[in-house]
Amino acid sequence: xxxPPEAPGGRRLPPLRSVGPLLxxxxxxxxxxxxxxxxxxxxxxxxxxxxxxNVARQISINGILAVGVTYxxxxxxxxxxxxxxxxxxxxxxxxxxxxGDYPVVVPILLGILAGAxxxxxxxxxxxxxxxxPFIATLGMMTIARGLALLVSGGRPVSNMSxxxxxxxxxxxxxxxxxxxxxxxxAGSWLFLTNTRLGRYIYAVGGNENAARAAGISVHxxxxxxxxxxxxxAGLAGIVLAARITTGQPNAGVAYELDAxxxxxxxxxxxSGGVGGVGGTLLGALLMGVINNGLDLLNVSSYYQQxxxxxIIVGAVWLDRRNKL
Amino acid sequence: MNTTQTFLPLALAALLVCGCGRQExxxxxxxxxxxxxxxxxxxxxxxxxxxxxDRAMRERAEELGVRLIVNDAQRNAERQIQQAESxxxxxxxxxxxxxxxxxxxxxAVERAVAAGIPxxxxxxxxxxxxxxxxxxxxxxxxxxxxxxxAQRLGGAGGIVMMQGYMGQAAQIRREAGAREVLAKFPKLxxxxxxxxxxxxxxxxxxxxxWLQSHGExxxxxxxxxxxxxxxxxxxxxxxxxxxxxxxxxxxxIADALQAVQAGRLDxxxxxxxxxxxxxxxxxxxxxxRGEPYEKEVFIPFQLITRDNVDEFME
Numbered sequence: 001x002x003x004p005p006e007a008p009g010g011r012r013l014p015p016l017r018s019v020g021p022l023l024x025x026x027x028x029x030x031x032x033x034x035x036x037x038x039x040x041x042x043x044x045x046x047x048x049x050x051x052x053x054n055v056a057r058q059i060s061i062n063g064i065l066a067v068g069v070t071y072x073x074x075x076x077x078x079x080x081x082x083x084x085x086x087x088x089x090x091x092x093x094x095x096x097x098x099x100g101d102y103p104v105v106v107p108i109l110l111g112i113l114a115g116a117x118x119x120x121x122x123x124x125x126x127x128x129x130x131x132x133p134f135i136a137t138l139g140m141m142t143i144a145r146g147l148a149l150l151v152s153g154g155r156p157v158s159n160m161s162x163x164x165x166x167x168x169x170x171x172x173x174x175x176x177x178x179x180x181x182x183x184x185x186a187g188s189w190l191f192l193t194n195t196r197l198g199r200y201i202y203a204v205g206g207n208e209n210a211a212r213a214a215g216i217s218v219h220x221x222x223x224x225x226x227x228x229x230x231x232x233a234g235l236a237g238i239v240l241a242a243r244i245t246t247g248q249p250n251a252g253v254a255y256e257l258d259a260x261x262x263x264x265x266x267x268x269x270x271s272g273g274v275g276g277v278g279g280t281l282l283g284a285l286l287m288g289v290i291n292n293g294l295d296l297l298n299v300s301s302y303y304q305q306x307x308x309x310x311i312i313v314g315a316v317w318l319d320r321r322n323k324l
Numbered sequence: 325m326n327t328t329q330t331f332l333p334l335a336l337a338a339l340l341v342c343g344c345g346r347q348e349x350x351x352x353x354x355x356x357x358x359x360x361x362x363x364x365x366x367x368x369x370x371x372x373x374x375x376x377x378d379r380a381m382r383e384r385a386e387e388l389g390v391r392l393i394v395n396d397a398q399r400n401a402e403r404q405i406q407q408a409e410s411x412x413x414x415x416x417x418x419x420x421x422x423x424x425x426x427x428x429x430x431x432a433v434e435r436a437v438a439a440g441i442p443x444x445x446x447x448x449x450x451x452x453x454x455x456x457x458x459x460x461x462x463x464x465x466x467x468x469x470x471x472x473x474a475q476r477l478g479g480a481g482g483i484v485m486m487q488g489y490m491g492q493a494a495q496i497r498r499e500a501g502a503r504e505v506l507a508k509f510p511k512l513x514x515x516x517x518x519x520x521x522x523x524x525x526x527x528x529x530x531x532x533x534w535l536q537s538h539g540e541x542x543x544x545x546x547x548x549x550x551x552x553x554x555x556x557x558x559x560x561x562x563x564x565x566x567x568x569x570x571x572x573x574x575x576x577i578a579d580a581l582q583a584v585q586a587g588r589l590d591x592x593x594x595x596x597x598x599x600x601x602x603x604x605x606x607x608x609x610x611x612x613r614g615e616p617y618e619k620e621v622f623i624p625f626q627l628i629t630r631d632n633v634d635e636f637m638e
Contacts, residue, residue, distance in 0.1 A: 043537065045536045045537045045539075048536070050536060051536040054532050054533070054536055057532070058529050058532065061525075145370075149370050153375075154369060154370055154371075154372065154375045155372050155375065155578070156372065156577075156578075156579060158578065158579045158582070169562070240525060243525065243528065243558070244524045244525050244528060244554070244555060244558065245554075245558060246524070246554075246579060248524065249370060250370055250371070251523075251524075251525060291529070291533075292533055292536075295518065295529075295530055295533035295534065295537070296533055296536060296537040298516045298518070298537070300518075301487065301490050301518055301519040302490065304518075
């Protein structure tokens with residue numbers, strides 16, 4: 001359902017959300033419901049409030065990354081550098097988060113800035129450099145990992161201030177990472193559905209040439225998407241570092257794949273223009289529930305990997321069939 | 325032709341020259357200043373443990389008047405074989421290999437042996453037999469950790485085990501050592517076992533899930549490395565169960581030592597990275613000087629608790 005490009009300067013745009021996307025997400029909602037029901041029957045510990053909060057906390061990092069990469073996938077691009085950016089930003093934040101060094105906003109801002117810088121660099125190479133996103137961000141994947149190792153000297157950066165690790169803790173019984181994910185998702189949903197720039201992102205992904213002909217600055221829209229994606233990866237890196245109380249240069253390996261999987265399970269098209277944040281959240285939730293359920297059932301590690309792969313493919317398959 | 329088109333290849337070429345230039349400084353051919361040259365291929369210089377081996381080797385080489393060419397195989401056995409081949413082509417005096425894999429790194433050893441260059445394996449083994457081996461018996465670490473748990477629990481109680489990357493030598497051996505002890509104490513009940521892939525964040529998630537499914541039945545956690553032990557510990561502390569669950573890791577990384585000193589982590593097992601690195605270089609030097617050497621050197625593990633942690637802090 002590629003959305004027609006809007007004329008720039010057209011003032012009020014009709015909101016994108018309608019019954020259509022809801023129906024499209026039907027497949028994944030059914031899948032998620034079925035898996036939850038099975039788990040609730042098979043293990044007494046699944047459907048407890050404590051465990052559900054647990055699942056929410058466990059999806060928060062992948063969720064933040066997935067929301068970020070939704071922007072990029074909607075433009076028809078891809079970002080493979082997320083995992084490495086998570087490591088880099090975690091290390092950068094941890095380096096400036098030793099107790100008594102700086103106020104806690106400093107490491108947080110620097111981490112997000114580092115992520116945004118990586119994203120912006122991706123954007124420049126993809127737009128003005130005309131390098132395919134797969135290659136550009138693959139390069140960044142290696143560069144950011146190298147930078148993370150360089151900044152940390154190959155060792156985990158520990159000794160973080162309690163104010164910083166607090167980000168991995170709770171507020172009024174709700175894990176702070178979950179609150180952050182909630183804010184990021186809500187903000188992104190509002191942005192993508194209700195602002196002109198948000199609609200341009202869909203337009204560029206739907207039909208780049210048409211968008212350009214309509215006067216949209218495709219370069220700027222893409223730059224924006226990659227930069228937001230990088231900044232959110234930075235935020236995820238900070239949350240991860242706070243949660244595990246160190247900045248780990250080796251953290252985040254293959255996180256980009258989990259994030260992209262969550263987005264695609266959630267119904268966003270890899271070729272761009274279709275999808276949104278709501279589906280992405282459902283996708284991340286589905287992956288989190290599977291992971292949690294298999295652990296609760298004590299399924300052997302070998303089977304876990306096979307089952308996870310089958311469920312990811314199955315969920316997308318079900319979703320696609322529903323749309324036909 | 326526009327300027328970017330000419331400029332870009334030039335810039336890339338310059339970058340390449342700079343990059344190569346740096347390696348060159350470390351690795352010119354053998355013996356141009358009379359010092360013996362030892363080629364080193366390491367598993368992965370982004371792992372803290374291997375970085376410690378690397379530092380110890382460089383120090384000891386400096387003391388013994390040996391020049392090192394250090395290459396990082398980045399966990400890639402194929403790259404490791406190429407590195408060994410280029411050492412052979414450079415006619416180094418000896419090779420120290422920190423193997424990526426038991427089978428896949430074997431050709432590196434075979435080629436060195438065939439070329440008549442002495443090769444010392446450090447930290448882990450290959451199927452092919454090298455000139456000498458320096459390392460530790462990983463079973464011992466699993467045994468020490470599980471014996472500590474058995475003793476703390478009085479030989480009875482519920483345990484969970486976090487495994488490393490499935491199928492890696494360290495995972496298989498640490499687990500074998502732990503199971504030896506479990507077999508001796510039938511009342512030690514292994515409630516669950518699962519891989520957390522040596523990773524702190526994954527271990528935290530796994531522990532949170534286990535606390536949901538087994539709750540108060542868990543009395544001890546054996547994590548096959550410290551990263552996972554730290555992850556488990558964080559999950560346990562967030563659930564306020566730190567007084568009820570014993571957590572033990574392996575490797576004695578800096579973070580774990582601090583946690584032991586602070587009374588948060590119960591124990592870890594020290595694998596002597598520096599000892600392995602130093603001994604590997606000493607063995608290589610003995611071989612190339614024609615002095616007597618031991619074909620297999622095992623550096624012992626040590627259990628670290630709050631009682632003796634101060635000896636191990638830097």
